[in-house]
Amino acid sequence: MRDVILYMSMSVDGFVDSDREHPGVAIGEGAELKQWKLDRISKAGAHLMGRVTYQQMSSYWPQSDDPYASPMNDIPKVVFSQTLSDAEATWPVTQIARGALATEIAAIKAEPGPDVIVWGGGRFAGALAAADLIDEYRLLVQPLVLGQGRALFDQLPDSRHMNLIEALSFPNGVVSHIYRPQHT
Amino acid sequence: MGTVVAQAIMSLDGYVAKPDNTIGRSFDRLQNGEFEIPTPVGDFAVRQVAA
Numbered sequence: 001m002r003d004v005i006l007y008m009s010m011s012v013d014g015f016v017d018s019d020r021e022h023p024g025v026a027i028g029e030g031a032e033l034k035q036w037k038l039d040r041i042s043k044a045g046a047h048l049m050g051r052v053t054y055q056q057m058s059s060y061w062p063q064s065d066d067p068y069a070s071p072m073n074d075i076p077k078v079v080f081s082q083t084l085s086d087a088e089a090t091w092p093v094t095q096i097a098r099g100a101l102a103t104e105i106a107a108i109k110a111e112p113g114p115d116v117i118v119w120g121g122g123r124f125a126g127a128l129a130a131a132d133l134i135d136e137y138r139l140l141v142q143p144l145v146l147g148q149g150r151a152l153f154d155q156l157p158d159s160r161h162m163n164l165i166e167a168l169s170f171p172n173g174v175v176s177h178i179y180r181p182q183h184t
Numbered sequence: 185m186g187t188v189v190a191q192a193i194m195s196l197d198g199y200v201a202k203p204d205n206t207i208g209r210s211f212d213r214l215q216n217g218e219f220e221i222p223t224p225v226g227d228f229a230v231r232q233v234a235a
Contacts, residue, residue: 014197139196153197162196177196 002045003115003135004105006125007037009174010139011146016122018149023142030172033140034067040138042071045114050124051081057119058091078108078116080124105133122150130155136165136180143173 009024010016016023049057054077061072077094080101089096097104105128108116118125118134128134129152139152153160162179169175192200201207 012198014195014199151197159195179196 001109002111002113004048004109004118004128004133005044005115005136005138006118006128006134007041007138008120008122008125008140008152010141010152011144011149012141013145013147014151014153015146015149016120016125016152018146020146020149021144023144023146026144027142027174028172030170030174033170033172033174033176036168036170036176038067038071041068041117043114044071044075044117045111046076046078046108046116047072047119048078048080048108048116049119050121051079051084053119053121053124054079054081054084054089054091054094058089058094062091078104080104101127101131102133122152126150126152126155129153130157132160132181134181136178137162139177139179141175141177 008016011018011023057072058077061069073092077091078097079089079094080097082098084096086096097108115135118128125134129137161182163182165178165180167175167177194200
């Protein structure tokens with residue numbers, strides 16, 4: 001069964017989105033982190049995302065010549081939405097997941113192929129985290145404190161313990177924290 | 185000129201205390217006045233008393 005892996009940029013204080021700055025773009029990525037991400041993104045079996053993130057990405061990556069464009073365009077996408085129509089899902093190749101989160105994720109995990117990546121946005125990723133549907137968290141902690149915003153874990157019904165798999169720092173000050181939830 | 189260093193134990197989502205500014209079950213003993221910590225051998229205990 002393949003894993004569901006979340007990639008998420010996060011401020012030091014745990015926010016993944018904010019009116020002040022966005023942790024995903026506030027800090028320059030740098031060549032080392034970009035290559036680290038490319039090496040992993042390129043091996044994904046699918047990109048999973050919510051509707052808003054899908055609409056942002058689908059309007060950007062098909063016209064981009066950035067090194068990220070190839071894995072983003074070539075690997076299948078799954079967008080979780082109750083409202084997006086088939087006609088609006090024009091980014092090749094897109095599947096719309098309209099069912100319950102747990103049911104849809106279970107079906108994706110049961111399909112053959114490489115692990116799948118969750119991108120966000122924050123509310124979608126938070127819902128997956130709250131339902132314990134993420135097998136591995138790859139949190140890119142930015143050297144940035146926001147003080148307020150959307151927290152990745154604010155939908156959790158209770159505290160949760162994690163196993164640290166790896167911590168890796170990059171020259172731009174970003175630290176990749178990789179965790180897997182403890183299931184005792 | 186000296187440097188002010190902040191040191192905190194923090195969850196990965198940035199929390200350092202409960203909303204009421206207490207610091208949780210593991211450290212309740214530090215905020216509950218006099219207490220006794222039993223030891224495994226049983227013939228003595230460690231006590232903290234108010235100063």
